[in-house]
Amino acid sequence: MLQIDVITLFPEMIENAASFGVLGQALKSDLLKVFSHTPREFAQDRHRTVDDRPFGGGDGMIMLAEPLEKTIQKVQHKNSKVIYMSPQGEVLSDMKARALAKEEHLVIICGRYGGIDQRIINNYVDEEISIGDYVLSGGELGALVVIDAVSRMVPGVLGHSESANQDSFSEGLLEQPNFTRPRQYLGAEVPEVLLGGNHKLMADWKKKVSALVTLVKRPDLFQAYLEEENLKYRSLKKKKTEAPLKELQKFWNNLSLQDRKVLGLEELSEEDFNG
Ligand SMILES: C[S@@+](CC[C@H](N)C(=O)[O-])C[C@H]1O[C@@H](n2cnc3c(N)ncnc32)[C@H](O)[C@@H]1O
Incomplete structure (x- = not known):
């Protein structure tokens, strides 16, 4: 079984979108599980702040390192592969989706605002994945693309065992x-x-x-x-x-x-x- 934990400020986006079609069916089986977690759970103040201004100035806010780190630590284990959805990553391909489907546990971090603190990438992220050379306002749509493409490659998810190989x-x-x-x-x-x-x-x-x-x-x-x-x-x-x-x-x-x-x-x- 493949388990995917998504770290996002908008868990409903993942949960709702993942509930349809082939992916929705797969989630009802034991072949694939997807959970979402919000770093707000670990925010320190009463406003549950998860972002702050970038050092050195510049547009937009940056996601705070600490709430993200605590959320990663909550879900990560020794066999986890931690992915950060990023326009700077390797562009997703069929080959990459097939490789990820062989993993036991994926943790997918979705950025928002101007992105996340670089120290989280340096210390926790195994791979940065992009869904194309353009900038989205958040990593959730990218994470859903990864989850959908990867789920099709998990043996048993597609009804006819050959289907993915004919695509x-x-x-x-x-x-x-x-x-x-x-x-x-x-x-x-x-x-x-x-x-x-x-x-x-x-x-x-x-x-x-x-x-x-x-x-x-x-x-x-x-x-x-x-x-x-x-x-x-x-x-x-x-x-x-x-x-x-x-x-x-x-x-x-x-x-x-x-x-x-x-x-x-x-x-x-x-x-x-x-x-
Ligand atoms: C507005 S973007 C930040 C872009 C960042 N300032 C940069 O220029 O590299 C906010 C978030 O959307 C996600 N994102 C944006 N474009 C993406 C892409 N092409 N593929 C995957 N994720 C993307 C990332 O998680 C990113 O942290």
């Missing part, structure tokens, strides 16, 4: 487009191959469409994927197949114009396969 990023690629009934809608038809029952054919088709979609939408990810595929290809003793990019080009050439359009691949051209 975007799991193999370095974006997921292929999906369709449901009806077969024809908005003047477009679902690709024929998805209607047949040939699972191997469908799996191979989906993988190739995934690669093409990634080439269109995220050339940076595609480049990294291609480098890995090329390495695997070079290590093959008997080269029965084409080089990865050539094989993909062939697949794209054989797609009907109608399928290219419904898959969002019509803007690809021969040039995209030249290196």
